[in-house]
Structures are given as structure tokens and as C-alpha cells.
Amino acid sequence: MNLEIQPLTNPQPGIEDENKLVFGKQFTDRMFVMEYDSGKGWHSARIQPYAPFTIDPAAMVLHYSQEIFEGLKAFRHADDSIAMFRPADNVARFNQSARRMCMPEVDEQFFLESILELIRLESRWVPRNEGTSLYIRPTMIATEAMLGVRPADQYLCYVILCPVGAYYKGGIAPVKIWISDHYVRAAEGGTGEAKTGGNYAASLYAAREAALKGYDQVLWLDAKEKRYVEEVGSMNMLFLYDGKIVTSPLQGTVLDGITRRSALSLLVEMGYKIEERALSVDEVMAGADNGRLQEAFGTGTAVVISPVGSFCYQDTCVQLGNGQPGELTMQLYNKLTGIQYGQQPDNHGWITKL
Ligand SMILES: Cc1ncc(COP(=O)(O)O)c(C=O)c1O
CATH class of the missing domain: 3.20.10.10 (D-amino Acid Aminotransferase, subunit A, domain 2)
Structure with a gap:
């Protein structure tokens, strides 16, 4: 599968103050998206500007909760390089969750490479202060519009990113x-x-x-x-x-x-x-x-x-x-x-x- 990189139209100014980052509130400029149709498999993989989705009110995720997600981080090193911690493990666990919830698995190598490419493009959002990081949220939802309890035929898989502040600001607290x-x-x-x-x-x-x-x-x-x-x-x-x-x-x-x-x-x-x-x-x-x-x-x-x-x-x-x-x-x-x-x-x- 090809990964299409779409142009970015309206970039945000970036992180205003690394000391004031709130977990899960501010998202970066781009996201990864791909779609699934049964019979066709995963397709239309792209990195596109971050934007709301339009989904049908009957989308199965909204009624029967066919949804999975992951959470991992990228860290800024002293030499300004960016590192991720065990990302292949998260991608493998994403597929384990997909199997349990009767959702389609992703190609682990392609998905991991797409996440790495997304972070490369969004590298200015990886903060530098001690204890900060970029949180990565891969997600999959059932989008087929249909009321009925069965595995859906259509899915959306996406990855969004948010810079996060140090968890322990005043020292590690029990x-x-x-x-x-x-x-x-x-x-x-x-x-x-x-x-x-x-x-x-x-x-x-x-x-x-x-x-x-x-x-x-x-x-x-x-x-x-x-x-x-x-x-x-x-x-x-x-x-x-x-x-x-x-x-x-x-x-x-x-x-x-x-x-x-x-x-x-x-x-x-x-x-x-x-x-x-x-x-x-x-x-x-x-x-x-x-x-x-x-x-x-x-x-x-x-x-x-x-x-x-x-x-x-x-x-x-x-x-x-x-x-x-x-x-x-x-x-x-x-x-x-x-x-x-x-x-x-x-x-x-x-x-x-x-
Ligand atoms: C229910 C639950 N248990 C444990 C964990 C810790 O898992 P991990 O170390 O992979 O973040 C998480 C976080 O993802 C969780 O949601």
C-alpha cells in the first residue's frame, strides 16, 4: 500500500509553553488515516491535515462500541534526535485487540512505518523540557452505517498526536x-x-x-x-x-x-x-x-x-x-x-x- 502525504494548509503556531501542556488537549497539525472495506481490505492510507471526520449517525462504533486504541510515546533526546519506546509492541497489541473485537488487523510493518513518518513530519511538536514527550494515539473504529449487532464491514484507522508535559511536575508523588x-x-x-x-x-x-x-x-x-x-x-x-x-x-x-x-x-x-x-x-x-x-x-x-x-x-x-x-x-x-x-x-x- 502507498502512503499519500497530503499538503498541510493551515499549520498552528506550535507549542506555546511546554510548561503548560495539558495531557490530551492539543493535537498536532497532521494525522494518519486509512480506510477498510470488506472485500477490498485496507486502502487510501494517507497523512492529511488534522480534521474532524464525518461519520453516519448509524456508524456501528456509536452503537456497539467496536473500537480499539493504543497509547505510546516519542521522546526528545539531548542531541535533538527523536526516539520511540518499543513501538512494534504497541502495533502488535493493536492487532491483538483487533482480533478480540472482530476487527480487521493492520499490516504491522506498514502501520509502524506510517506512524514513524507521521512523527517525522510533526517533529516540531516533540517537546524538549525534562519529562515531556509526544503521545501517540492509534485508533480504529467501525464506520459501517447499520443497526445490528455483528462485526462491521467498514472501518477507519487513524493516528493522532499530542505533545504532553511532564507527568510529575513537583517531583514523583505517591x-x-x-x-x-x-x-x-x-x-x-x-x-x-x-x-x-x-x-x-x-x-x-x-x-x-x-x-x-x-x-x-x-x-x-x-x-x-x-x-x-x-x-x-x-x-x-x-x-x-x-x-x-x-x-x-x-x-x-x-x-x-x-x-x-x-x-x-x-x-x-x-x-x-x-x-x-x-x-x-x-x-x-x-x-x-x-x-x-x-x-x-x-x-x-x-x-x-x-x-x-x-x-x-x-x-x-x-x-x-x-x-x-x-x-x-x-x-x-x-x-x-x-x-x-x-x-x-x-x-x-x-x-x-x-
Ligand atoms: C487498563 C490498562 N492497564 C495497563 C496499562 C499499561 O499499559 P502500557 O504499559 O502498555 O501503557 C494501560 C495503559 O495503556 C491500561 O489502559
Whole structure:
């Protein structure tokens, strides 16, 4: 397939103030778009000016939520070059989500090259301040106009970009986590491991309740027994428990996070034993109390590593350590961001330079 590059007509002035960037609010001048028709496959791939779409009110995505997306970042290095972190992993996960949602797969190499070309054209939007990056949002939606529950025959796949500010502006801050004993995010056999919009819509109610009670995030338990910790908002959870790293196994209910994968590789190299096993909420609460649970942190593209300061479950809140980010949490944060920003060697082949 050819990638058509359309001329840009009305470029914006660019980033006004890197210190004032708000996540997901300002988008760059161009976007990647391609279309799919069954029988014809993907076609009309192009990089075009960023613009609203016209879609039919009966478009199936609007009624039955056949939608998937990804989230990854590009980073500015000190020599002014631009690097992406494990982009092929995101493209592969995009196709895994597509399969689960009965949507057409994309040609991974073509899609990745198109994303790289889009970022090359939009390179002036990759910010330079410490901790900033360009967030990349690949998306696929069902556009066929038809009321009826079945996989659509027409799709739109697009990629938009937004410059994002440093997540931790006043230093890395621990979060207060609410463990939900009522709401669930994903059940075995459901769509938890797919990155599809419906999972996030389903999480809003509990997240709003948590926010109203003064918590930062919801930690989801398994749907069957409501006993084992799974993941948080848009992060996987890792625990330093009895000196070992414990994290929920990937059994279909948890997203296979790329930051999780990277963190686990680095932790193995640092000499830690990894236990991918069911960790119960009782172990978490008691462990924080008796010191067996030393540190806990979330991993995800947006935050990289997010230390947990306290867990609250039913009527009890427990603080982890002294409520400050743990030593290992900080070590891992520095290692991962060091690789992403080119300050530490990339020994794993995780960096793709533009
Ligand atoms: C539900 C969920 N879990 C975990 C993650 C972390 O995944 P990653 O490290 O690939 O960003 C995300 C973010 O994409 C997410 O949405």
C-alpha cells in the first residue's frame, strides 16, 4: 500500500509553553488515516491535515462500541534526535485487540512505518523540557452505517498526536488507592486484555466514586472472588513483597502492559525474583501493616512508574512504608526514563530512532 502525504494548509503556531501542556488537549497539525472495506481490505492510507471526520449517525462504533486504541510515546533526546519506546509492541497489541473485537488487523510493518513518518513530519511538536514527550494515539473504529449487532464491514484507522508535559511536575508523588470490593473491571472470558473503549467507559462509575471520596485511583479485584488484585486505572500493578516482585498473571482480564514487560525485564536483571501469581487483598492490607509488603507501584505509558502511598479497602486504610516513594520504585523509574530519554544505554533494543 502507498502512503499519500497530503499538503498541510493551515499549520498552528506550535507549542506555546511546554510548561503548560495539558495531557490530551492539543493535537498536532497532521494525522494518519486509512480506510477498510470488506472485500477490498485496507486502502487510501494517507497523512492529511488534522480534521474532524464525518461519520453516519448509524456508524456501528456509536452503537456497539467496536473500537480499539493504543497509547505510546516519542521522546526528545539531548542531541535533538527523536526516539520511540518499543513501538512494534504497541502495533502488535493493536492487532491483538483487533482480533478480540472482530476487527480487521493492520499490516504491522506498514502501520509502524506510517506512524514513524507521521512523527517525522510533526517533529516540531516533540517537546524538549525534562519529562515531556509526544503521545501517540492509534485508533480504529467501525464506520459501517447499520443497526445490528455483528462485526462491521467498514472501518477507519487513524493516528493522532499530542505533545504532553511532564507527568510529575513537583517531583514523583505517591498515590492513594481505593480497592473496590463491589465494582469490577473485567471478568474471565471478557475483554479485559483488549484495549477497547468499552473497558474504560465501564470503569468511570467506580473511578468517580473513588475521586469523590478523595482517592486517586481504583484498584480492581478479580470479578469471580473479588479477592485478588488485578490492575489500576490505566496501569499494571507490581508489588515488592517479601523481597520478591509479585504481579498479577496475564489471564485475559489484565492488559499486557508494555511498561510492565519492561519493568519485569529490568527487575530480573537487578536480581529480583518475579512471581506472576494471584495476590490477595488480605496479603496487601496485612503486608502493608506488618512490613512484608515493602513497596507497590503502577506501571503504564502515561506515568511510567507511579508509587503507591496508601491502600484503602472497606473501612481500613494502610500506608506503605513512610508514605514516600520506595527506593526500588525510584530506581526503576530512573532506569526506565533514562533509557527512554537516551541518558542510559538501551541494551534491550527497546528504542527506535526516527
Ligand atoms: C487498563 C490498562 N492497564 C495497563 C496499562 C499499561 O499499559 P502500557 O504499559 O502498555 O501503557 C494501560 C495503559 O495503556 C491500561 O489502559
